[in-house]
Amino acid sequence: MVTMETSKYQTTFNFIKLVTGQAVSVFGTSLLRFALSLYVLDITGRSDIYATLFAVSSLPILLSPIGGALADRFNRKSIMVALDLANGLFSLLLLAAFLLNQSALVIIAIAMILFGFVGAMDTPVITAIIPSIASGDKLESANGILQGVQSLSGIVAPVLGGLLYAMIGMENILIITTAAFFLTALLETRILVPKNKSDYSGNIIRVLISDLKEGFHYTLQHSFIRKTMFISVGLNFALTPLFIVGVPYILRITMNLNTSLYGIGVGVIEFATILGALIVGLVSKKLKVSNFYLWILFISILLIPIIFACTPFMLQYGTLPSFLIFLLSGVPLSACLSIISIFAISKVQKITPTKNLGKVMSIIMATAQCAAPIGQILYGIGFEIFQTTVYVPITITLIATLLLSVISKLLYRNEVDI
Structure with missing residues (x-):
């Protein structure tokens, strides 16, 4: 007889195995992509090829809705295991290429794109x-633990x-990552995941195209999901580039830190x-639609001290006071952004039927992540134009975030807390 305590233990152990598998998978592919980029930099001596190759390997994220469609149509556990086996196989083939002195630039480029493709397929399946x-x-x-593990990796x-x-x-x-990927696939075979395979007839390509259409239709027709996707795009466009482009520029150039x-x-x-991802469970009861x-x-308010820290008035007192103000504001801002991101994902997961879950999550993630590069380009232009007054583009971010807060208030005013 299975008691409640036994069931809770099995669920916890099951989740630990999932987290472990994800940690190895994400960490392994991230490590490989970075090491391969360094290898390319060594053999070519060109930073433009290095940067381009690293960026191109991220493009398969646009294909993640296909992974979502597969996750909803076929057994998710089998796909998860197959993807790590694919990572292991790609790593093994690349190892063979290196041992045979066939590690040409084109081979490495193909390998990095393949690793990126597997990662794009994996995310909606796990979600x-x-x-x-x-x-x-x-x-x-x-969700917070998994995102924390992924961020740490x-x-x-x-x-x-x-x-x-x-x-x-x-x-x-490559020897280490090949072994790790295959061992991870073996571990994932022991994870208990409810079966969700759906029967279909006809050409699988047409079936998947039809599933994708259904996923886009459901995402756009469902009021709460559509609104949440819009807000996610706005946050990724306005705030994510601030951390990717803005933080390094402000600290290194504006504040001239050592x-x-x-x-x-x-x-x-x-x-x-990472901290925000790990504590989201503690604050989730205070978070409501x-x-x-x-x-x-609150995030927009936290931008005010950052703006102040970048003004000539503050910088005249030296770098340390501005740096401390920046951290005191930037730390809670970063944590809050992580918390509300996980909150939004969890709410969508709760209301989405199992048959559409993979497609819907992958569509939201792909759409939101596509907004970030556009924002990065605009931030780059902004910081170039306002080199001596970097508080100007950050002030624009403050205005955009305030606008998102107002829009969020209006969009969710008739939504019931889930």
Whole structure:
């Protein structure tokens, strides 16, 4: 007889296995992409090829809705295992190419794109699996833990990738990642995931196209999901580039920090993102659809001290006071952005039928992530134009965030808390 305690233990252990598998998968691919980029930089000596290759390997995210359609049509556990087997196979083939001295630039480019493609397919599958393992009031915490693990992997993988590349070389890195991917696939076969395979007839391509149309239709027709996707796009457009482009520029150029303080600043802000993901379960009861706009408003308020820290008036007193003001405001801002992102994802997961979950989540994520590069370009232009007055583009971000708060208030005024 299965008791409630036994069932809770099985669920927890099941989730631990899922988190472990995701950590290895995300960490492994991030490490490989970074190490391979360094290898390209070494053999070509050209930073433009290095940067372009790293950027191109991220383009497959646009194909993630296909992964969502597959996740809703076929067994999600089988797809999850197959994707890690694919990572292992690609890593093994790349290792063979290096051992045979066939590691040409085109081979590496193809490999990085393939790893990016697997990652794009994997994200919607995992997102669709989570509600079947951690449901109800545990969903926000589960999403937070997974996002925290993914964020930590994104931070640690480049550092460790650079160290391993220098210490043991590309071939040994590939040996390690190949073994890790195959072992992860083996672990994932032990995860208990409810079966969701749907029967179909006819050509699979046509079936998937039809499923994608259904997913887009459902996403755009459902009031709450459509509104949430719009707000997510706005936040990714206005705020995500602030951390990717703005933070390094402000700390290194505007505040003219030395390497040590710059590293501390970037590290603390990135840690705040992870902290927000990990504590979302503690604050989830205070987060409601009706007060969602207040959290965005709070983020806009936190931008005011950052603007002040970048003014000539503050900078005349030296870099340290501005740096401390920046951190005191930037840390809660980063944590809040992480919290509301996970909150929005969890709410959409709760109201979306299982048959559409993969498609809907992948469509929202792909759409939101496409907005960030546009924002990055505009931030780059803004900081170039206002080199001596960088508080101007940040003030524009403040205005945009305030506008998003007002729009959020109006959009969700008739929505019931889920």
